[in-house]
Amino acid sequence: MDFSLSKEQENFEKEIEEFCRKECSDVDIAQLEETGTNPEDIERKLVEKGWYGLVFPVEYGGLGQRFFDLGLLLEGLFRGGYPYPGRFQITMLNAMNLFRNGSEEQKKEILPKVIQGELTMSISVTEPNAGSDIASMITKAIPKDGGFSINGQKVYSSGAAGENNIIVLGARTDPTKPRHKGLTIFLVPSRTKGIEFRRLESLGRRIGGLYEVFLEDVWVPKENILGALNNGWSVMTNGFNEERAIVSAGYLGFAERIFNDILQIIRTRSINNKMLGSYPSIVQKVAEFATEVQAAKLITYRSLVTVDEGKPAIEEVSQSKLYCSELVKRLGDFGMEVAGGSGYLMNSMVQWYFRESKIVTIGAGSSQIMRTIAGAALGLKSK
Ligand SMILES: Cc1cc2nc3c(=O)[nH]c(=O)nc-3n(C[C@H](O)[C@H](O)[C@H](O)COP(=O)(O)OP(=O)(O)OC[C@H]3O[C@@H](n4cnc5c(N)ncnc54)[C@H](O)[C@@H]3O)c2cc1C
Known part of the structure; x- marks a missing residue:
């Protein structure tokens, strides 16, 4: 399976990176959490980019790009500092359900408004x-x-x-x-x-x-x-693979973000005149996480490609959802460890990562359910 990015996709990644540098660098997480609101400025900019319509056909006002590209977008946004999981991911998952299951009238009525930022889902x-x-x-x-x-x-x-x-x-x-x-x-x-x-x-x-x-x-x-x-059961479940592949891409981006911040901490914090990042126990652990982040990338891209090809993808997606969410949870814990007391303060990003990391193995199909599905894909029935 070939995961190499095309020239367009590489440029797209750079564009997302630039977007995050410009728009997401000073998000006030504490204020958004207190008010339960979304970063409206960023949402408007996402609309202006046309990214709410990334995967929808041009006839509804979308850009008609591949499903894989939506994975790249979510990975890049969460890696770059768009507050996880944000209105963007939640709306996208539901708009994709509407696209799969909706009548032509519903699609014509709702999708252009979602793409224009007039409606959320x-x-x-x-x-x-x-x-x-x-x-x-x-x-x-x-x-x-x-x-x-x-x-x-x-x-x-x-x-x-x-x-x-x-x-x-x-x-x-x-x-x-x-x-x-x-x-x-x-x-x-x-x-x-x-x-x-x-x-x-x-x-x-x-x-x-x-x-x-x-x-x-x-x-x-x-x-x-x-x-x-x-027919609601089918409407809820016929997009599980698509949704969980997208959710995995979001976890991947979030994992990369937490990992990068951990690197920053251990490269700048000095204890006993020694960089935290030179303590062997820390080096060992960080090297292991670096390996796992790369593994998460490959397992997620495999899911996205398989879904893009219209294949069943049950094994691929249950494994990527399981692996990426568990990785985020462990990185959330590790961030708190390396940050020491400062991570415990409410003005630190590390505590936010820790808190957000606690839901990822529960929502969108818990880890236990993902293991059951992944086991069934191997022909193993849980009783
Ligand atoms: C922060 C947050 C955001 C959410 N957002 C939404 C949302 O927008 N919309 C929405 O509809 N829902 C949402 N949910 C709900 C979420 O999808 C559910 O919490 C999730 O499906 C688990 O259901 P539950 O909480 O009732 O736990 P339970 O189903 O009671 O599960 C408890 C434990 O039992 C385990 N378990 C359950 N069944 C099995 C099984 N068959 N085999 C092995 N273990 C099993 C679970 O893995 C879990 O560990 C959200 C939840 C949270 C906490």
């Missing part, structure tokens, strides 16, 4: 008793006045309360069918009557806000169904 499928086992969701949608009335509660919805946000929301539409069969996905504008958001106090993921979503008689027209009625 988020997902609300998790409920207090339906996380990894998402098919257990109990939020209900019943037919009413030519549409559906939705009642229930969602939890851990990243960025759901944004003003011009479309929530990709799961609900049970036929309780008589087996669990996976009676579900439907709806496109629900965040300002629809009957929706209430409550911001959650969380360890990380404070940028853009993490929310509980309460739905009381929330009415949406039937045209807002994404995919078909009672």
Whole structure:
């Protein structure tokens, strides 16, 4: 498999690097976390670049580039300092779902607005008793006045309360069918009557806000169904490989960023008149992490290429999601170790990396689930 970048892709990487140097160098993480907002200046610049439309066809206002290029973009943005995971990644994952499963009308209506920065997207499928086992969701949608009335509660919805946000929301539409069969996905504008958001106090993921979503008689027209009625399971899962390959690229970029900052710390911190980076125990560990970051790059590129080629990619993607997320988590820990007391202060980036690194092995399919899938790809059934 050939992972070498074309001349255009090399130039694209340089362009992303330059973008981050210019736009992301003085992001005030603490302020964004406190207010639960996004870095609007950077988001506007991403729109101006056309990057919200990178992989969408020209007919919707996109740039029509390859899926692999979106991986390069996410890797480069997170490596360069765009605050992880940001509205960009969350919106991209949901807009790609819309592109896969939406009707032509929905695509024509929503995608150009996403690309122009007029709409954002988020997902609300998790409920207090339906996380990894998402098919257990109990939020209900019943037919009413030519549409559906939705009642229930969602939890851990990243960025759901944004003003011009479309929530990709799961609900049970036929309780008589087996669990996976009676579900439907709806496109629900965040300002629809009957929706209430409550911001959650969380360890990380404070940028853009993490929310509980309460739905009381929330009415949406039937045209807002994404995919078909009672086909929600397929709509949620038919893009898992694409989504997890993209998420892996984001973890890769985040891992590179944490690693580069660790290098910076050990090259500049002197203890007993000796650079921290000359202590053998540190050198050994850093060299190991450097190797792992390169391995993460290859395993992620393998996923992106396989998905780009339209192949199943189950083994490739479960392994890259597992490997990259676990690497981010370990780098988050190591950053705290090498920074010593200074990493413990809330004004240090290292504590932010540490906090953000704690969710990556849980969200988008936990490490346990990725191991189960990777095992099944080898013909090993977990019972
Ligand atoms: C910061 C954050 C942001 C999130 N953003 C969103 C969002 O935007 N939209 C959304 O809908 N959801 C979101 N989630 C929810 C996230 O997807 C769930 O937390 C995740 O699916 C796990 O579900 P759970 O928390 O209920 O844990 P549980 O499902 O209760 O899992 C608990 C533990 O059991 C393990 N486990 C579960 N099932 C198995 C199994 N079959 N085999 C082995 N081990 C298993 C898990 O790996 C985990 O370690 C977010 C969560 C967090 C914390």
